[in-house]
Amino acid sequence: MTEPTSSPGSPAPQPRGAGEPPISENADPRLIDTTTGQAHGHDDCPRCGSTEVSRKGNTMSLICGFCRYEWVGMRLEEAHGLGEGIGDLAGRVMTSGATDITSADTLITIKCTGCGSEVVVDTERTLEARCHWCRSILSINDKIPNGAVPDGILPFHVTKQDAMARIGEFAGKRTFFALKKFREEFKADNVLGVYLPYMTVDGNVNARLHGQGEVLTRKYTVQTGKNSRTTYYDADVYDVVRDFDLHIDDLIVESSATRSNIDNRSNTNNIINSLLPFDVKNMVAFDSNYLGEASAEKRDLNIDDVARKAHSQFLTMARESIRDDITGYDRGVRWTHEEMDVHGSRWASLFLPIWLYSYAETQDDGQVMVHYIAVNGRHGNVMGSVPINKSRLWGVTLLSTALAAAVMWPMAFLVTVAA
Incomplete structure (x- = not known):
């Protein structure tokens, strides 16, 4: 193999070896x-304040069971x-x-x-x-x-x-x-x-x-x-x-x-x-x-x-x-x-x-x-x-291997003789 001059790109630094963990950010978080004002994440109805709220079917909407108001989160x-x-x-x-x-x-x-x-x-x-x-x-x-x-x-x-x-x-x-x-x-x-x-x-x-x-x-x-x-x-x-x-x-x-x-x-x-x-x-x-x-x-x-x-x-x-x-x-x-x-x-x-x-x-x-x-x-x-079911799996595997061998070995023998 020939080794020509390096391709475009600046000279290689002294980097971390492949596989070592990448460094993380250092600044304070x-x-x-x-938060929504509810410590438990449970929002009441925005119209009447009822807690009888449920999801409407398979949609993204919520519905109040008291006043029937609907809204999307x-x-x-x-x-x-x-x-x-x-x-x-x-x-x-x-x-x-x-x-x-x-x-x-x-x-x-x-x-x-x-x-x-x-x-x-x-x-x-x-x-x-x-x-x-x-x-x-x-x-x-x-x-x-x-x-x-x-x-x-x-x-x-x-x-x-x-x-x-x-x-x-x-x-x-x-x-x-x-x-x-x-x-x-x-x-x-x-x-x-x-x-x-x-x-x-x-x-x-x-x-x-x-x-x-x-x-x-x-x-x-x-x-x-x-x-x-x-x-x-x-x-x-x-x-x-x-x-x-x-x-x-x-x-x-x-x-x-x-x-x-x-x-x-x-x-x-x-x-x-x-x-x-x-x-x-x-x-x-x-x-x-x-x-x-x-x-x-x-x-x-x-x-x-x-x-x-x-x-x-x-x-x-x-x-x-x-x-x-x-x-x-x-x-x-x-x-x-x-x-x-x-x-x-x-x-x-x-x-x-x-x-x-x-x-x-x-x-x-x-x-x-x-x-x-x-x-x-x-x-x-x-x-x-x-x-x-491991017994059935092994049985099918062995049967498939035997069938493949029965087909391939005669073909390999004929190819070898012909050569």
Whole structure:
């Protein structure tokens, strides 16, 4: 390979090694007040003050049960300018609901004695709830300290009937390899609606990437034996440096420790990650009237707990943003050093809607594996897992291998003889 002079770009700095965490913003945090005057996030009717408020069907509207007045919740991003000025962000900016976890009066958290999950309940509406992970009945006596009330909520758009149909279709396509017990016990109507806690973050970022790119100049094949040939490639190698600003809008980050820390040995809740994205631009200011019959899971991670993960995703987005800019290196670019400065970030917390079906499988070793099928409550994407009949799976695999061998081995023998 030849090594010509470096490609356009300033000399490489002494950057941080690839894979090391990007640096974070250093300025003191600033607060955006998103509170509505109600400590528990529950707004009364703006016309008559009644608390008999509910969501109107599957719409974004709320309706007063006393005076029948209808209104739509305040669009959070428009009300507080959360989609503006990303390029001017300096230091950390956070909304009221994204501050460190506190306690709340009427929105309490109950710990499930069945599976250990923590579920948020609005005690102004009910003193009883059902766990959305294992469907156990929850008792208010198991109350634990609550997380902060979120800034926004994205109400369900997909109905329960639609979610049941989607879950039934998903499971139906996988019944051949599913356990017989699962096929007999599966009931799509056991689906539960749940709001899961997330944070959105905007980022004003500068990235600097340094690596080597290759441009193919010649390809040729050489006879290296009686029946063998070797292909060689000649390429020019260039130093590649890219230094640029990047404005990131509404990156979604999990703020539940249990869902963020994936443990595939006991459950398949990692499927929740596959349901992104959500149309968070449409979220409204949090009002527990939107919760309806759905349960909610508390946020138990603060910004400092999720910032490293968010910054890592910033860096991934930076790499992807310049993909079209390096297409001239037809053999690719290998990044060797990466740097990122987060000049500023803006954080908000919200609830996102999920329809959830769970099934507990007792495995041969006595361990319980909980399988989940989940539906995005906004656009209906489905992801999940079902317990597998391993004997049937291995049987089909071995049969397929044997059939393939029966076909390919004679063909390979004939080719060898002909050569």
